[in-house]
Amino acid sequence: MVSALALAATSGAALADGDPAAGQATFKICKACHQIGENAKNFVGPVLNGVVGRKAGTYPGYNYSEPNKTSGLTWDEATLMKYLRNPRAVVPGTKMAFPGLPTDQDAANVIAYLKQFGPDGKKM
Template sequence: MFAVLPTVARAAGDPAQGEKVFLKCRACHQIGETAKNAVGPELNGLFGRKTGSVPGYSYSAANKNSGIVWDEAIFREYIQNPKAKIPGTKMSFPGLKDQTDIDNVIAYLKQFGPDGKKQ
């Protein structure tokens, strides 16, 4: 007889590897307790946040008016080709193409709440 043990669902992606992928984003974005808006808005609490809503950041009209609320599926589309997902965005990043890199950066970003503290 086999015992049925509950399995713990593991989020896709490795936050430690995602921190390395995030180095590609750090030229424009900050995250964490001391994050500030820079060339791009700070990314604390990204998932569940409406596009164009970080106080003090000057967004393009495309971002402000997109009506998008960031979730994992939308972010996956966006980060592969930002200008295709939100035409008119100021974001000049060409995108991440590797799905493992995307999984990892999502796992990294999900660690940070709106206050910048790791959850």
Template sequence: MGVGAAIAGTAIAAPAPKGNPAHGQQLFARCAVCHKVGPNPTGSIGPALNGVVGRMAGGEAGYRYSPAIKASGIKWDEASIDKLLQGPSKLVPGTKMVFPGMAAPQDRADIIAYLKQYGADGSRK
């Protein structure tokens, strides 16, 4: 079997698009119904997302996570957040996060770029 035949059966993932944080901020309005970022992110249904990139799933103090998220062992990096944004229940069956998912890879990359701007204290990096 030649190299071409071996490669033909292998799916090659496209590189993730470069995120645009300004557009991500606009898109985050959908997320802001349940999540907050920035100084004093209180009063939301979901956990605050300050410093979420690099944090363990279920790691925001004071938020009551579903057992599924707490047991997931996920560390929120760009790839895992991208998968979550495609459909939370696909990534973590049993999560209480109700979101139908976001199909466009560029939109997901933009939201991730926006979130990456925030440190754990809510300040912009």
């Protein structure tokens, strides 16, 4: 029993941390709508520079849906984890058409990748 609990705690910690390299690979899906990095521009979706810790609906120059602007959310890791798995469940009425990443590990990896970029798009 103790071994099972230790294993569960270890795998949960690994999941929460995510792998930025794996996240970069998974982020290729996101690139259809989002840009990140020093020369990123708003596209179909907003720029994701500095998104971890940012208040929802606030990236300059992007035309957010009203539900996103008024959600009151801050994109911390826990909220991003839920949103990346099922955007419409977290922000009903969002214009984000993406149905969500298939696994928690994929979401954790993407979050680890996103966390590398500051608001200026430079890797920290």
